[in-house]
Amino acid sequence: MKMGKGKTVVSAAFLSKTYQTSDIKVEVLKDVNLKIEKGEFAVICGASGSGKTTLLNIIGGIDKPTRGEIIVFGEELSLKDEDFLSDYRCNNIGFVFQAYNLVSTLTVAENVAFPMEWTRKPADNIRKRVEELMETVGLEHRADHFPFQLSGGEQQRVAFARALANDPPLLLVDEPTGNLDTKTSLKVIQMLQKLKHDGKTVIVATHDERILALAEQKLLLEDGRLVSLE
Numbered sequence: 001m002k003m004g005k006g007k008t009v010v011s012a013a014f015l016s017k018t019y020q021t022s023d024i025k026v027e028v029l030k031d032v033n034l035k036i037e038k039g040e041f042a043v044i045c046g047a048s049g050s051g052k053t054t055l056l057n058i059i060g061g062i063d064k065p066t067r068g069e070i071i072v073f074g075e076e077l078s079l080k081d082e083d084f085l086s087d088y089r090c091n092n093i094g095f096v097f098q099a100y101n102l103v104s105t106l107t108v109a110e111n112v113a114f115p116m117e118w119t120r121k122p123a124d125n126i127r128k129r130v131e132e133l134m135e136t137v138g139l140e141h142r143a144d145h146f147p148f149q150l151s152g153g154e155q156q157r158v159a160f161a162r163a164l165a166n167d168p169p170l171l172l173v174d175e176p177t178g179n180l181d182t183k184t185s186l187k188v189i190q191m192l193q194k195l196k197h198d199g200k201t202v203i204v205a206t207h208d209e210r211i212l213a214l215a216e217q218k219l220l221l222e223d224g225r226l227v228s229l230e
């Protein structure tokens with residue numbers, strides 16, 4: 001399922017998200033407007049709790065807006081059912097989660113293979129692609145280890161490899177250096193640089209200055225509103 005041909009990959013109009021629990025109403029996103037073009041490297045910054053993860057989840061079809069429009073690859077996501085959305089995610093989105101979200105009972109290689117098995121790629125192709133990805137992230141010697149045997153930085157690189165497995169046109173990356181020390185985070189930044197160089201559309205939530213330096217579009221979430229920086 002490859003979708004749309006326009007230059008705009010993500011467009012949001014008057015996008016709002018409200019969480020309503022019994023007595024408290026949290027307005028996380030208020031009338032967010034945004035446009036991200038094919039091949040663009042965009043950064044969303046904002047204080048902790050400002051809604052960065054919520055916005056990435058809505059773009060990735062993991063969460064739905066309360067109001068407003070979210071069009072990704074020409075499809076209005078808020079109108080789609082879960083069947084469509086799981087297909088959409090598998091074929092179009094590479095998600096690198098803030099907490100990595102690796103499957104603890106699967107080895108590194110099995111974690112990376114998972115999205116390709118989900119989309120029923122031939123076993124031979126999967127094996128070759130896993131090898132290639134393990135090299136890309138410099139973890140070929142750790143393929144048979146389990147996530148708990150790896151450091152945070154290594155788990156983050158596995159999460160990148162898994163996100164890239166199906167060669168998705170859009171990468172959503174949530175605070176990739178947030179939990180890493182300076183040295184380890186450099187490797188992650190190099191991977192982001194490569195994605196930019198390869199012409200992928202990339203959206204990163206971060207306040208890391210070194211990642212902001214790569215941005216072609218800088219967006220700031222403040223009090224639920226998204227403002228463009230410079």
Ligand SMILES: Nc1ncnc2c1ncn2[C@@H]1O[C@H](COP(=O)(O)OP(=O)(O)O)[C@@H](O)[C@H]1O
Nearest residue numbers: 019026028046047048049050051052053054055
């Ligand atoms: N399921 C939920 N129910 C209620 N509030 C939520 C829920 N998920 C997130 N929030 C709230 O939404 C706000 C934005 O969260 P989040 O998108 O995770 O921010 P960020 O990623 O910028 O730190 C926070 O105040 C958070 O507590």
Ligand SMILES: [Mg+2]
Nearest residue numbers: 052053098174
């Ligand atoms: Mg977050």
